[in-house]
Amino acid sequence: xxxxxxxxxxxxxxxxxxxxxxxxxxxxxxxxxxxxxxxxxxxxxxxxxxxxxxxxxxxxxxxxxxxxxxxxxxxxxxxxxxxxx
Numbered sequence: 686x687x688x689x690x691x692x693x694x695x696x697x698x699x700x701x702x703x704x705x706x707x708x709x710x711x712x713x714x715x716x717x718x719x720x721x722x723x724x725x726x727x728x729x730x731x732x733x734x735x736x737x738x739x740x741x742x743x744x745x746x747x748x749x750x751x752x753x754x755x756x757x758x759x760x761x762x763x764x765x766x767x768x769x770x
Contacts, residue, residue: 725767726767729764737753
């Protein structure tokens with residue numbers, strides 16, 4: 686109780702992670718990031734397919750989707766950024 690009154694923090698660890706922990710944290714974070722990007726890219730493809738075709742059957746005709754997106758330059762750039770990043 687005296688430690689709390691004096692304002693000393695006795696529970697926080699000041700040890701830094703070693704190299705293996707840091708690499709593992711980086712790899713897990715990178716895999717999580719890639720998974721999120723793939724998930725959001727898939728959702729973007731489905732939403733754009735639903736927007737243009739009214740159903741999800743347009744996914745197999747991606748050339749038709751891209752040809753419809755080509756005149757709309759900004760929408761095409763957004764679609765390509767989301768699906769490729």
